[in-house]
Amino acid sequence: MSPLRRADLATLDRDDPLRPFRDRFALPEGVIYLDGNSLGAMPKSAPARLREVAEIEWGQDLIRSWNKHGWIDLQQRIGSKIGRLIGARPGETIVADSTSVNLFKLLAAALQLRPGRSVILSEPANFPTDLYIAEGLAALLGGHRLELVEPEGLEATLGPDVAVVMLTHVNYRTGRMHDMNAVTQRVHEAGALMLWDLCHSAGAVPVDLTRADADFAVGCGYKYLNGGPGAPAFLHIAERWQNQVTPPLTGWLGHAAPFAFETHYRPAGGVQRAVVGTPPVLSMTALEVGVDLMLEAPMAALRAKSVRQFELFAALVEQELAAWDFRIVTPRDAIQRGSQICLSHEQGWPIMQALIQRNVIGDFRAPDILRFGFTPLYVGYAEIWDAVAILKDIMATGAWDRPEHHARAKVT
Amino acid sequence: MSPLRRADLATLDRDDPLRPFRDRFALPEGVIYLDGNSLGAMPKSAPARLREVAEIEWGQDLIRSWNKHGWIDLQQRIGSKIGRLIGARPGETIVADSTSVNLFKLLAAALQLRPGRSVILSEPANFPTDLYIAEGLAALLGGHRLELVEPEGLEATLGPDVAVVMLTHVNYRTGRMHDMNAVTQRVHEAGALMLWDLCHSAGAVPVDLTRADADFAVGCGYKYLNGGPGAPAFLHIAERWQNQVTPPLTGWLGHAAPFAFETHYRPAGGVQRAVVGTPPVLSMTALEVGVDLMLEAPMAALRAKSVRQFELFAALVEQELAAWDFRIVTPRDAIQRGSQICLSHEQGWPIMQALIQRNVIGDFRAPDILRFGFTPLYVGYAEIWDAVAILKDIMATGAWDRPEHHARAKVT
Numbered sequence: 106m107s108p109l110r111r112a113d114l115a116t117l118d119r120d121d122p123l124r125p126f127r128d129r130f131a132l133p134e135g136v137i138y139l140d141g142n143s144l145g146a147m148p149k150s151a152p153a154r155l156r157e158v159a160e161i162e163w164g165q166d167l168i169r170s171w172n173k174h175g176w177i178d179l180q181q182r183i184g185s186k187i188g189r190l191i192g193a194r195p196g197e198t199i200v201a202d203s204t205s206v207n208l209f210k211l212l213a214a215a216l217q218l219r220p221g222r223s224v225i226l227s228e229p230a231n232f233p234t235d236l237y238i239a240e241g242l243a244a245l246l247g248g249h250r251l252e253l254v255e256p257e258g259l260e261a262t263l264g265p266d267v268a269v270v271m272l273t274h275v276n277y278r279t280g281r282m283h284d285m286n287a288v289t290q291r292v293h294e295a296g297a298l299m300l301w302d303l304c305h306s307a308g309a310v311p312v313d314l315t316r317a318d319a320d321f322a323v324g325c326g327y328k329y330l331n332g333g334p335g336a337p338a339f340l341h342i343a344e345r346w347q348n349q350v351t352p353p354l355t356g357w358l359g360h361a362a363p364f365a366f367e368t369h370y371r372p373a374g375g376v377q378r379a380v381v382g383t384p385p386v387l388s389m390t391a392l393e394v395g396v397d398l399m400l401e402a403p404m405a406a407l408r409a410k411s412v413r414q415f416e417l418f419a420a421l422v423e424q425e426l427a428a429w430d431f432r433i434v435t436p437r438d439a440i441q442r443g444s445q446i447c448l449s450h451e452q453g454w455p456i457m458q459a460l461i462q463r464n465v466i467g468d469f470r471a472p473d474i475l476r477f478g479f480t481p482l483y484v485g486y487a488e489i490w491d492a493v494a495i496l497k498d499i500m501a502t503g504a505w506d507r508p509e510h511h512a513r514a515k516v517t
Numbered sequence: 518m519s520p521l522r523r524a525d526l527a528t529l530d531r532d533d534p535l536r537p538f539r540d541r542f543a544l545p546e547g548v549i550y551l552d553g554n555s556l557g558a559m560p561k562s563a564p565a566r567l568r569e570v571a572e573i574e575w576g577q578d579l580i581r582s583w584n585k586h587g588w589i590d591l592q593q594r595i596g597s598k599i600g601r602l603i604g605a606r607p608g609e610t611i612v613a614d615s616t617s618v619n620l621f622k623l624l625a626a627a628l629q630l631r632p633g634r635s636v637i638l639s640e641p642a643n644f645p646t647d648l649y650i651a652e653g654l655a656a657l658l659g660g661h662r663l664e665l666v667e668p669e670g671l672e673a674t675l676g677p678d679v680a681v682v683m684l685t686h687v688n689y690r691t692g693r694m695h696d697m698n699a700v701t702q703r704v705h706e707a708g709a710l711m712l713w714d715l716c717h718s719a720g721a722v723p724v725d726l727t728r729a730d731a732d733f734a735v736g737c738g739y740k741y742l743n744g745g746p747g748a749p750a751f752l753h754i755a756e757r758w759q760n761q762v763t764p765p766l767t768g769w770l771g772h773a774a775p776f777a778f779e780t781h782y783r784p785a786g787g788v789q790r791a792v793v794g795t796p797p798v799l800s801m802t803a804l805e806v807g808v809d810l811m812l813e814a815p816m817a818a819l820r821a822k823s824v825r826q827f828e829l830f831a832a833l834v835e836q837e838l839a840a841w842d843f844r845i846v847t848p849r850d851a852i853q854r855g856s857q858i859c860l861s862h863e864q865g866w867p868i869m870q871a872l873i874q875r876n877v878i879g880d881f882r883a884p885d886i887l888r889f890g891f892t893p894l895y896v897g898y899a900e901i902w903d904a905v906a907i908l909k910d911i912m913a914t915g916a917w918d919r920p921e922h923h924a925r926a927k928v929t
Contacts, residue, residue, distance in 0.1 A: 131572070131576040131577070132576075133576075133577045133578075133579070136579075138579060140579065140580045143580050144575075144579055144580040146576075146579065147571060147572075147575045147576040151571055151575075152567075152568055152571045152572050152576075155564075155567050155568070155571055155799065156564050156567070156568060159559060159563055159564045159567055159745070159803070160543070160559075160564050162746075163556075163559045163563075163745055163746055164543040164544075164545075164558075164559040164563075164564075165543070165545045166545075167545070167548075167550060167552065167556055167558065167878065168552045168555050168556045168878060168880065169873070169878070170746065171927075171928035172926045172927055172928050176746060176747075176928075177927055177928045202614065202615070202618065202794070203614070203768070203793060203794025203795055203796075204794055204795075205766065205768035205769065205793045205794035206614065206618060206766060206768070206793055206794060209765075209766055213657065229780055232769075233769050233772070233775075233778050233779060233780065234768050234769035234794065236780060236781070236782070237767045237768060237769060237772060237781075237782035238766065238767060238768060240767060240781065240782050241763070241764075241765050241766060241767030241782060242765070244763075244765075245625065245657070245658070245765040246657070246658070253780070278778075325795070327795065333571070333575055333797075333798065333799055334574075334575055334582065334588060334795075334797075334798035334799065335588075335795040335796045335797040335798045335799075335801070336797065337797060338794070351653070351656075353621075353653050353654070353656075353657040354617065354618060354621055354650065354653060355649045355650060355652060355653030356615070356617035356618070356646050356649060356650060357617065357644075357645050357646035357649060360645070360649060363645075364883065364927075364928060364929045365883055366645050366690075366882065366883050367645060368641055368645065368648060368665070369648070369649075369652065370648070370649035370652050370653060381615060381617045381618055382614070382615025382616055382617035382618060382646065382750070383615055383616075383737070383739070383746075383747040384615075384747045385745075385746075385747040385748065385749060385797040385799075385800035386745065386746035386747045386800070387567065387745055387746065387747075387797075387799045387800045387802075387803055388797035388798070388799045388800040389747070390799075391571070391799055461581070466579065466580060466581070468580065470778065471776065471777055471778050514584045515583075515584055515589055515776075516583035516584050516588075516589045516776060517776045
């Protein structure tokens, strides 16, 4: 097979059906942005919409906007839209709080539904906040514990003490993707409930919660949904459980009649009961812009491009970077991975800082991972070539090994 | 005493030292806005700052903004600023989540500190979400309960089973204000902890948590702090407790080393451990604009104007509205009230709708309260006259009793 050339990738760009989406995003000139899996790029229409919400809805219509501009329905409205991206039934998904807070609510709900069972089961490589929240809940409740097993050991560990299994669909560090349907089925066979964290899945890979028969899910708005920094998160409760659980954070907007100002809590019907306090409207506004844009894109085309971008990146790592010790830690089989490629290298930190200085933006995940996300709405094929070429140059010239690249930052 | 005339109030406006602040807010022409205690008005500088954060920080600097623009420090930075408005020591106040979620965290922390005691004590007239959250926590933990007593019965109820007393400093419905110092002292004498909800206090009345020796506090950003719709809330933990409690929502940003991605939770030092997930940066931005503006205003002048506005409104109710059954339910003694006046009237709902239609914006609180907030930064004295004059006209003409004013809205 002849080696890949930049022109091959430029040709793919020319023929890319998703190419028009690139112009819908504001991206800085000269930057190759491969970190949309950490913070999605800004839709160009977001600032104008934010300005409208600030100047007209907040500034002019003031408190009346809760009714007039439907602020009170934002959580349901955006939740329904996200639901369409993850194969939810209508009324199962709602926007609220952060992923962490939502995990707490849903884990507590799952434990209510499995009163004789004391274990929350997860894997050691899950995103830390998932593990921390489960630990915190178990400590708060007493008599419960978080148990961690490698995915290969999951089936053997699924005993009668497991109440709920909590996994992140696509691993943040390696990009490995679980088989959602198969895992959910095994968990159900063991009498446990299944909670999926979709932070690296929603808007990134095809997800069908209904087909998988999942019980609960959470996910964030600021990665592939392009909802803006710290965008509110979403949560999903399968219809069959909604009226059987009372989430533990019983706030007024989850009350059956919030504006009756009753003394005692009565849960709202459906997923609305998982809402707690007043939502941050400005951040919700930007989230809706991102979600609306994502809904315009056909998921099959997104996925096909993402798979191809991974394969090209991987091929170029082998073709161009063989002289250095990069190891691809993301599974090569597309069915087993999300929309990112991760390379391990013991000098991962300074190498990534050198890349960022050269305007190739990925990120570093301890202890040794260089992470590059594929967001096919706004990342082109030739950019994959250019990113690898710059990485090669950094390695060949030793440019990564400068003092400033070794300095640690507060946020990585 | 001669009756008040509009000219008297116009004179007060002319001499008002706070008058220049009015021009710092965007308010719709012709509207008398007496609902800043529900949603504060928009600082004129908010849209430009939002645009900068969107277009430059999100759009151009992307993920780098967590370090470059200090997004990672926003919660502490804005929290410290709010701390100055409520008499906190440095490092005791932080911005996070919603008031409801923060109540949950701090009530759970208080129960940890008083392990032998099972009662959360509050009053029936507290804001519902405070009561609901306490009920939800008690149900989750088991062995605990929420007990409600009228303020007059508080002291007698403070037995050895009370772990924490949770009160809202200024009542949302009546405007009644507790004596923070005296109540806190009595609660401490009984061996219990004190949690103050400052939603209707922060930026509205002088608050000195340090002098009161309060243990915990929460409050919201979207009322008197003018932080925008659904602005994130704040929480306060007295220095002496910070490292003795582990809030139950153990999210990654409350971890001692969030970017080390460790498998187990280790709480950060200080109030940072009460932070959970990634904060909504756009909404935080607007909050900071509001808080910065509030910090420019001398609280003594704010309070003096608020007290005077109440007295004028009350005097005008008696002078102009004696023919109708309005009753002032807010305490007349300034030391016993916050920055609002509440009138009860059995036709409160349609009367308020008629007022809003005539551009006098207050709000209605079930079952029969017309609520008018005084936000001295942007409400003038003559507007008080005009509001009462319009209310008089609505009553005299029977304009309140039109079918459209009886229709109920989703949000009140």
